[in-house]
Amino acid sequence: MSDATMIPNAESPAGLSQIERVIDTFTAPGTTFEDIRRSTSWWLPWLLAVIVGLGFSFTVQSKVGWAQVYDNVLHQNPKQMQRFDQMQPAQAASVKNIGVKSTQISAYAFPVLGLLIAAIVAGVLMATINFGFGGKATFSQMFAVYYYAGLPLLLKYILAIITLYAGLDPTAFNMKNPVGTNLGYYLGTGTPAWLTSLASSLDIFNLWTAILLIIGCAAVGRVKKSSAAVAIFGWWFILIALSAGSAAIF
Template sequence: MDTNANSTVSEMSFMQKLISVFTAPRSAFESINARPSWFVPYLITVAITIALQYAVMDITMQDQLAIMEAKDMPAEQMDAVRTQMEGPMKYIGIAMIPIATVAVWVILGGIFLLAGNIMITNSEEVTFKKMLALVSWSSLITIVAGPLRTLLVISKGTMRGVATDLSVLLPVPAIGEDPSLLYLLLSKIDVFVIWQIVLWIIGFSVFYRVETKKAAVPVLTLWAIWIVVSVAFSSFFGQFGM
């Protein structure tokens, strides 16, 4: 591939890139590669996430209380937890979304850059800003995934059993019951996660100027590592409703 392609890529407007991320991602990432940006997609992602989490905040709280009750938490402790969750504390999670999003994206962008530079042998120079832009623009899948999941949660009145992954093929674990290893593994194979992974692979291919197969190596390796780590620590994360 021509390493001087950046100079011949036609510049896209924000709306053109936004549409192209969904309809022609390679063209979108060619434009992003020429002029990497991340802040506007960040604002959109954060705004949507805050709005959707606020919409299901009470449902989430009731689900968390139900889990605590199933684990035979003493009544006095339950009352204290309920009082905290129904007070100003319930807004802390929403307030932390802008900071948490930046933190996660910065870490992920750094990991992507490290993995790409190690696993892809190429003279093409890829910067951290480009990887941060990749994470930011690919996160716009939230525009589709977020409202869909939120509507499902609201229609059911609970987050239990609401999923866009392969765990829907198995019975939902009872409240307070630890999910099986198979359930945890299937829960990692999510249609929107796969969509995002495809975008990451395309982005790597464009940024490093390599074939898609070669670009897939670092992305799929990191995904496999994430599955192993997240499943291994699922019981710990479960204490926090994650």
């Protein structure tokens, strides 16, 4: 091999480290997502998500308790509370026991469930960007984009941990909406469930994540940011509508 052939390889940039990628996600996100085209490694944001997720679950268990979490869910949903009150005592006790255990298991199974959710989202976004907008993203690239774009959500759960240790009333804790970074957090139990769901979806950290997904999808898919925005906000609005509709029915 000639020296002339070897020169381009010698001068090619080494790329970002995992730590640099995480930092740049908050300070220069475009750099992080462009680097994903070079390497689709996602282990560090996944590891951070596991640490924060398990820390949040442990804090909820020690400061609130899973039985109280279940009671709060009932009291925050008048329809569910009404159905629960109409049950026979033995049936109600059985339903509560199952609910408490399933809540605890799902909370600590987050590392595995998170991978499944990431795979589904990555597949949907890849199909949307590639077939809907002529993109060239791969599944592994979208998988990495998902985890890096989700880093701001870790800040939300760190805030939740802080508020619990700061003395938040356990009876006021909402597992699905643990921090007041959206209007839904401040609505009373008398508010229609669909409106609370809608207001809760419009969260500061959700919006931040959506913006990062737009940047990431545009970078790895090689499409315009406007096209990526249509894809991301389109799916987001669909999910918001489904969530609000489900809350209204159940």
